[in-house]
Amino acid sequence: MRCEDCLPLVEEYADGEVEGRTAELMSAHLATCETCAAALDALSFEQEIYARYDRGLEVSPTLWARVSAEIAREPLAESHDEGRPFLTRLRHNLFAALGALNVRPALASALALLIAGIIVGSLWLTHRPQAPAKVAENAPVKSVIVSPTSPAAVSSGGGDVAPVASPLTVNSFEESPGMAETYRDNSREYAAESKPRNVQHTAEVDVATLLVDAPAAKPNPNIVFIRPDDHAADAADNAPLFVNASASAHGTVANDARLLDPAETELARHVEQAQMLLRSFKNARPNEGDTVNVAYERKLSRRLLAENATLQLDAETRGDKDTKQVLDSIEPFLLDIANLREQPSREEVRSIRERVRKNEIIAALQVY
Amino acid sequence: MNERLAVNTMSLELGQPGAHAGALMNSTQELVARVRAGDEEAFRLIFDRYSRPVLSFIFDMVGDRSLAEDLAQETFVRAYRGLDSLREETKLSTWLFAIAKNCAREQLRTRRRHEGNVELDAEPAFELHDKARTPSGQLLDKELNGVIQGALMKLDEDKRTVFTLKVLQQRSYDEIAEITGFSVGKLKTDLHRARAEMRRRIGPYLGGEQ
Numbered sequence: 001m002r003c004e005d006c007l008p009l010v011e012e013y014a015d016g017e018v019e020g021r022t023a024e025l026m027s028a029h030l031a032t033c034e035t036c037a038a039a040l041d042a043l044s045f046e047q048e049i050y051a052r053y054d055r056g057l058e059v060s061p062t063l064w065a066r067v068s069a070e071i072a073r074e075p076l077a078e079s080h081d082e083g084r085p086f087l088t089r090l091r092h093n094l095f096a097a098l099g100a101l102n103v104r105p106a107l108a109s110a111l112a113l114l115i116a117g118i119i120v121g122s123l124w125l126t127h128r129p130q131a132p133a134k135v136a137e138n139a140p141v142k143s144v145i146v147s148p149t150s151p152a153a154v155s156s157g158g159g160d161v162a163p164v165a166s167p168l169t170v171n172s173f174e175e176s177p178g179m180a181e182t183y184r185d186n187s188r189e190y191a192a193e194s195k196p197r198n199v200q201h202t203a204e205v206d207v208a209t210l211l212v213d214a215p216a217a218k219p220n221p222n223i224v225f226i227r228p229d230d231h232a233a234d235a236a237d238n239a240p241l242f243v244n245a246s247a248s249a250h251g252t253v254a255n256d257a258r259l260l261d262p263a264e265t266e267l268a269r270h271v272e273q274a275q276m277l278l279r280s281f282k283n284a285r286p287n288e289g290d291t292v293n294v295a296y297e298r299k300l301s302r303r304l305l306a307e308n309a310t311l312q313l314d315a316e317t318r319g320d321k322d323t324k325q326v327l328d329s330i331e332p333f334l335l336d337i338a339n340l341r342e343q344p345s346r347e348e349v350r351s352i353r354e355r356v357r358k359n360e361i362i363a364a365l366q367v368y
Numbered sequence: 369m370n371e372r373l374a375v376n377t378m379s380l381e382l383g384q385p386g387a388h389a390g391a392l393m394n395s396t397q398e399l400v401a402r403v404r405a406g407d408e409e410a411f412r413l414i415f416d417r418y419s420r421p422v423l424s425f426i427f428d429m430v431g432d433r434s435l436a437e438d439l440a441q442e443t444f445v446r447a448y449r450g451l452d453s454l455r456e457e458t459k460l461s462t463w464l465f466a467i468a469k470n471c472a473r474e475q476l477r478t479r480r481r482h483e484g485n486v487e488l489d490a491e492p493a494f495e496l497h498d499k500a501r502t503p504s505g506q507l508l509d510k511e512l513n514g515v516i517q518g519a520l521m522k523l524d525e526d527k528r529t530v531f532t533l534k535v536l537q538q539r540s541y542d543e544i545a546e547i548t549g550f551s552v553g554k555l556k557t558d559l560h561r562a563r564a565e566m567r568r569r570i571g572p573y574l575g576g577e578q
Binding site: 347 | 408411412415416419420423424427428433436437440441444445448449450453474477478512513516517534535536540541556559560563566567570
């Protein structure tokens with residue numbers, strides 16, 4: 001071996017990263033070549049100096065206490081099971097159960113899919129929108145809770161305003177005659193183009209119909225609007241936002257609204273808003289430079305954070321572990337977003353988005 | 369009396385930080401499996417085993433004691449919560465360092481945006497006091513520590529990461545590649561340049577020693 005072959009490898013050799021025949025050749029060369037041996041000595045001397053580097057660091061006894069306290073907030077046993085999204089849990093449990101029966105993997109997969117299909121089918125049958133019953137048009141309507149959405153936003157998939165599904169109390173027409181009038185007037189205008197409205201005497205309104213027909217005259221403070229400029233991003237990212245808003249209006253929250261008590265409704269609204277916030281954050285568009293405008297998300301996040309704390313307390317008081325778990329899982333993301341600067345860098349936003357993605361938090365909230 | 373003394377000594381030893389010596393008798397795989405099964409004491413053993421190198425690494429990256437503790441805490445909390453994502457239990461240490469590196473780098477980027485970049489060729493933060501240093505070994509070492517830490521902080525992030533992991537933490541190239549996600553080629557280049565920069569910055573000190 002010659003010096004020009006040996007010298008470039010001296011660092012690797014000193015690091016113990018040269019092996020086999022090359023190491024043998026280098027070793028032989030270093031034994032006879034003063035120049036190369038001097039280079040190796042210099043590196044060894046440097047290594048000795050660095051080995052003397054003492055940071056004066058000791059692991060503080062409080063460090064474990066801090067780590068322990070932090071992880072106690074989310075015990076692993078729970079986070080490994082209850083904290084997972086419902087579908088993940090279901091999949092794991094099914095595979096575990098089938099695995100325990102010693103079924104061959106391929107058969108186990110097929111059975112798992114079959115069972116999952118049956119469960120999904122049953123859930124769909126249970127929660128599918130009910131066909132509205134016919135009622136007299138001017139029948140009095142009691143208060144119901146609905147998730148408002150804008151037909152325009154749903155149909156266009158990129159309208160100016162996409163409302164976040166949020167419970168909205170529609171007062172009885174008896175109690176608000178003015179509104180009833182407005183509603184009736186608008187009903188007439190819509191009558192020609194929309195299908196006939198069916199309202200139940202028993203004070204239930206078909207939510208979807210109401211949403212389509214409801215007048216947009218008075219802004220409701222309960223409705224949170226997502227700024228249009230933040231969500232004109234790519235279609236793939238936007239699609240779930242609108243689909244979900246629509247789905248929420250026709251699906252879970254709205255259809256189950258009449259089954260929920262006020263506390264549950266508030267919780268459902270909160271979870272839904274958190275979900276929408278995360279989607280909104282995910283879709284937030286970067287500015288010209290290296291920053292992302294998340295002023296709206298920050299503001300909403302701060303509000304939801306306060307709400308989250310109250311709901312966590314309620315859930316804890318009720319001993320409702322599942323709800324507590326969900327709220328606990330939302331909290332770090334709300335905190336992260338709330339603590340961002342108004343114009344954080346892409347990297348800061350990316351890091352939070354990455355965690356949102358890894359934790360499958362949006363999916364978990366959607367399932368919840 | 370002697371017997372009592374012996375018992376007390378034993379209790380004292382068990383109460384000391386090294387009392388979790390049982391960690392050494394547990395393989396990494398066993399510990400990870402126990403943590404996954406919900407055994408928090410096993411995670412304490414992992415913490416005892418790796419907290420010091422992780423804390424040192426983070427300190428070398430951020431140069432701030434209190435911040436390093438916070439980030440070490442974050443590292444272990446993230447590790448605990450993300451243990452499911454650890455594919456090869458034998459690589460727990462590499463995985464922990466990767467988390468620590470992420471925590472440190474996230475912090476550095478945030479800080480850099482607030483404070484502005486440190487110029488690589490700016491004056492070293494720790495100047496040598498004079499050529500004729502005190503003969504006191506203690507002071508010499510203290511000065512050496514300051515010089516090395518100052519020089520480290522002047523390296524750019526990639527070079528500092530690679531240099532710290534290789535020279536100060538004695539990690540192999542393959543491990544460093546896994547921790548950082550760099551190719552072996554890049555890390556070799558960075559390491560070579562980092563060594564050269566460090567040599568230039570602590571050169572006067574090294575010259576005095578020789």
